């Protein structure tokens with residue numbers, strides 16, 4: 449299984465590098481977040497052994513459980529899915545980056561727990577670029593208020609934006625949505641408060657990460673492509 453994981457990982461990294469080159473970008477400007485929500489802790493440990501050390505989980509509970517089971521300091525854990533306010537405290541104890549901050553109330557809850565733990569929490573603001581009702585995230589028009597709010601919070605560091613492409617869109621739709629996120633980040637860049645930066649764009653999954661990289665992604669969240677051909 450380790451061999452298969454190494455093979456999958458190097459195939460994904462090659463495609464990341466090729467997409468970056470096509471876009472005239474440095475391959476090092478794109479980081480791979482290995483999404484481990486499909487597999488148990490043992491298989492996750494093998495993925496780390498294969499060389500993938502930034503891991504993403506979409507459920508807070510799974511992130512807590514796996515990070516404590518693996519207890520490996522070389523792993524950087526990212527939360528990529530919806531975070532309920534009552535789960536903030538435990539999550540910020542283990543997560544290096546929360547990709548999925550999707551409401552003003554959550555921003556405030558993170559500030560409160562961050563302050564209790566004396567910790568500055570690194571986050572991305574999730575934007576609902578496809579406009580699908582089932583999707584979390586700030587509406588593009590709501591981003592200004594979110595950034596302003598974040599600017600008033602002492603234990604928060606916003607590093608950029610995150611989105612998911614629409615569920616039933618094609619490649620063109622995905623590209624348009626990723627471009628929308630990049631343009632939003634460029635528009636807000638100039639007027640951000642001191643603790644808000646627009647350095648990161650988390651976008652792209654197994655089916656569309658190459659498109660996302662061509663549109664400027666700095667973090668791609670890839671799950672199923674890493675676990676192909678694994679029983």
Ligand SMILES: *Cc1c(COP(=O)(O)O)cnc(C)c1O
Pocket residue numbers: 483485506528529612652653654655669670671672673
């Ligand atoms: C599951 C998930 C991914 C990875 O999806 P794949 O298509 O398996 O690569 C990326 N981002 C989020 C938020 C997810 O929940």
